[in-house]
Amino acid sequence: MSFFVYILCCNDSTLYVGSTNDIVRRLYQHNNLKSGATYTKGRRPVTLIYIEMFKTLREAKQREYAIKCLTREEKLELIGI
Numbered sequence: 001m002s003f004f005v006y007i008l009c010c011n012d013s014t015l016y017v018g019s020t021n022d023i024v025r026r027l028y029q030h031n032n033l034k035s036g037a038t039y040t041k042g043r044r045p046v047t048l049i050y051i052e053m054f055k056t057l058r059e060a061k062q063r064e065y066a067i068k069c070l071t072r073e074e075k076l077e078l079i080g081i
Contacts, residue, residue: 003060007050007079010043015075019064050079
């Protein structure tokens, strides 16, 4: 099983960082369901702009935390924008 860390660009141009083991399902949740993250519910639609893959949940969660600690400018630099 693979785990993913991702960055979404919200409709208001803010960035959201998350992790999952099913990126397609999670993106659908963010854009369509009440079970999507509270942060993204009022900022739909969201667009997937960055993704990294990991072998373990622990690695993915550690990377998610590291990315969340970055400034917006650092996140944009990571993405290549």
